Amino acid sequence: MPTPTNSLKAVRGTRDLLPPETALWNHVETIARSVFSRYGFGEIRTPIFEDTQLFARGVGEETDIVSKEMYTWEDRARAQSEKAQSLTLRPENTAGVVRAYIEHKLGDTGQLQKLFYIGPQFRRERPQRGRYRQFWQMGVEVLGPTSSGAESPLRDAEVLEMLATLLDELGVKGWRLEVNSVGSTDDRKRYNAALREALQPVKSRMCEDNQRRAETNPLRVLDSKEPADQEIINGLPKIADFLDESSQSHFAQVLAALDACGVAYTVNPRLVRGLDYYTRTTFEFTVPDGSGLGTQNALLGGGRYDGLSEMLGGPKAPGIGFAIGEDRLILTLQAQAEAEVAAKMDAYIAPMGVERNAAALALARELRRAGLSVEVGDGGFRLKKSFEAADRVARRIVILGEDELASGVLTVKTFATGEQTKVTRAEIAAALRA
């Protein structure tokens, strides 16, 4: 597409969403809201930017997201006595939700909090299909004091079962659920140390990327796709052997509940997640090749974060949540849709001659107020053109000419059947509704 130098355009990695695509976005969000509300979730809206410290402490200083992908700036001081504050566009929404939970003392209600959000997130990555610098996530968080049952494996299973229902209702085909447990914070620490140790003698035989990961983030070696290294990776210690008894039992109960609900899953011992706050249950839903996502095939991901509230200076508030990449979900639905079913409007009013325009608009007002979706043509159009325009956007055409105005009897033609009838002004709304 031509891009003239002098004109402004959406910045790299951002994009405009236009009709008719926005109809699909609304459809997806409507279904998501419906499912979330049936499971007892209420909406939360947190600010789009937060104190940089929130993400540094919550998501993890060493993660790629925080160390190189955040949009951060110094907000100027309001008074000389004040220091400038470092602010950041949110790269994810969990930290903001937990911050709000702490700030509003939601834990003091003693109740389990079930919250969902839908909104844009920002990460400065190299743009690619299904990966944008401003992207949309729909997510939920379940958290609360231990006494509210927030730590129960039932909650994990409920969230996963809800996701299976949501994807089915949206019509996503061929999704796969992969689950794993990364244990408690202590388990992870011990596992990380063991992994580092096990990698020492063998890492020189691995690819360059994995050698680097062995130093910086040993967990990431596990999801390496390098074929030559698979044998070594398979021989590395398994996280499952490092789980303490309560984490083991927790994971077993989650799987048992999924079995009871009939939700299919695969345990993937190599599934590790990149955000520091994850503990115990982690999961990912992926879609098959050919679903429009290329290698970015993770539709959503999430897990437990039992220590996050405390990391942010709050009370103990174990929780679990996930985020759906809405852009990716839309791409998947578009790629999987056999035929695009553009919803047609109920009627197209074709005034014959410009002197009938006013009457056409008045009729449109009447029908629209009666709840019908109506488009109005223009009396300047030749009838042939009106028909062509009408067939594109509406199920029926209503012809409004001199005869019709004089007699009060309108001509209505249904495109699908070719049937044409005369309808009185009084019956028109009912006739169009049929």
Place this chain on the structure above:
RNA sequence: GCGGCUAUAGUUCAGUGGCAGAACGCCGCUCUGUGGCAGCGGAUGUCGUGGGUUCGACCCCCACUAGCCGCCCCA
């Protein structure tokens, strides 16, 4: 952040160192009130931006920008 491919009409894309093309879409006519078909006619564009080579560049070279693919990472 790294590597590769691409950029021509509203859209999808051909194209050649010497006048800018097709299909679809759009507009008009055949055709004052019954379309989808057909025939005829028409409008489209700084050939992504900037520079270089050349008598001459949409084409060759360089840089930039953007998109796509892979990596990294993640949703």
